[in-house]
Amino acid sequence: MRPRHFETLRPICPVCRAREVSSHLAINIVEAGTDDEITAGILGCPNCGAEYPVIDGLPVILPDVRRYVQDNLFYLLARRDLTPAVESLIGDASGPGSAFDSIRQHVSSYVWDHWGDQDPAETGSAAGNASPGSVARVLAGGLDMISDGLASGPVLDMGCGAGRSVAELAARTGRTVLGIDVSTPLARVARRAVVHGHVDYARRRVGLVYDRRAFGIDIAGRERMDVWICDVQALPFEPATFALAVGLNLLDCLGDPQRGLAEIGRVLCDDGKALFAVPFDWTGHVTAVEGWIGGHSQRGPHGGSAEAILDGMLSEGALSSGGLRKLGPAREIPWHVRLHERSCMHYDVHVVAARRDSAAGMA
Known part of the structure; x- marks a missing residue:
């Protein structure tokens, strides 16, 4: 994930969005990456506390992260x-x-x-x-x-x-x-x-x-x-x-x-x-x-x-x-x-x- 894209696009929490609340996500943890790329970390919602992983540079920003991980664990x-x-x-x-x-x-x-x-x-x-x-x-x-x-x-x-x-x-x-x-x-x-x-x-x-x-x-x-x-x-x-x-x-x-x-x-x-x-x-x-x-x-x-x-x-x-x-x-x-x-x-x-x-x- 490119931090510049994250800052420009300002993604919102899909859990809050389903409740008709607009809460912008934040970069909570960066475990691996460079100034231009986050390859491992966690995004978080300051409103509801939902967390979204960044895996292999891919932020997973879905309403039900748990279900997605369960269904895609093999991949x-x-x-x-x-x-x-x-x-x-x-x-x-x-x-x-x-x-x-x-x-x-x-x-x-x-x-x-x-x-x-x-x-x-x-x-x-x-x-x-x-x-x-x-x-x-x-x-x-x-x-x-x-x-x-x-x-x-x-x-x-x-x-x-x-x-x-x-x-x-x-x-x-x-x-x-x-x-x-x-x-x-x-x-x-x-x-x-x-x-x-x-x-x-x-x-x-x-x-x-x-x-x-x-x-x-x-x-x-x-x-x-x-x-x-x-x-x-x-x-x-x-x-x-x-x-x-x-x-x-x-x-x-x-x-x-x-x-x-x-x-x-x-x-x-x-x-x-x-x-x-x-x-x-x-x-x-x-x-x-x-x-x-x-x-x-x-x-x-x-x-x-x-x-x-x-x-x-x-x-x-x-x-x-x-x-x-x-x-x-x-x-x-x-x-x-x-x-x-x-x-x-x-x-x-x-x-x-x-x-x-x-x-x-x-x-």
Whole structure:
């Protein structure tokens, strides 16, 4: 965690925020770090006494830290110093379907897309002629939709994954950019990439076979970037903190997308912009069917159309979610995720831009 970002963004206690009290967090303990970076410590709320750890440079600012630690203990305590041969043996021994196997696959897929085009050892394309860097291409296409300029203020990259969008946003806007995610493994990769300029991950070849990839990346303006662990549905920030909020492949990963949209609108300044890219790839164990934006109830007035319902949530009317209002027509942009050397998931993501309209009111 960069102290400068902490002082600029002035995060508030999410526990107090749920009680409609605005209490700014303080840095209570610094156990490791430098003047520019806190790698281990504790943040605290002077009002309610809640504490939030800083682990591997990642501040965990969530309403229920205890629950998060319990659910993510394996990932928080996982070793990151295993040699490739030992890691391979452990992967074989733990077997398919294990937590170790699942997270290696997840990290392999997303890091390949975010940073594979920067890897000197990466040659050719993936299955189906997919090439890494599609997250950057989706972002570029989306930013073209809000080319009329931004208000002053920092940028929030929600669900930043392995961090490529953080770097792209910093380069394209020249602003301070904060990436947030709830995935400990991906947030670690993102922070190491955008703060320290290094990527190191196990790239899946097939089955349980992985190749270790490690390479440096040249990113200008790294001092303007950071990554925190925060929940989009409980953003620990004052209203009107950000000029731009970006959520690529985010809304269908939230337990309550409508609540997420209201929170995003809350932390945007007047006339602040938002950009969303959504594949509408829902899973019931993350989002209850009732919370899906389309994809069910084809008997209803929208016929189950995800695009029509999201449009309604970003417009005046019964479906409206807070003060976000759609800007112009949406676009469909290709995005893909590499699973292994013979398999790749291809999507057309629905990209929509919006702005915070202060006259619209907030939910």
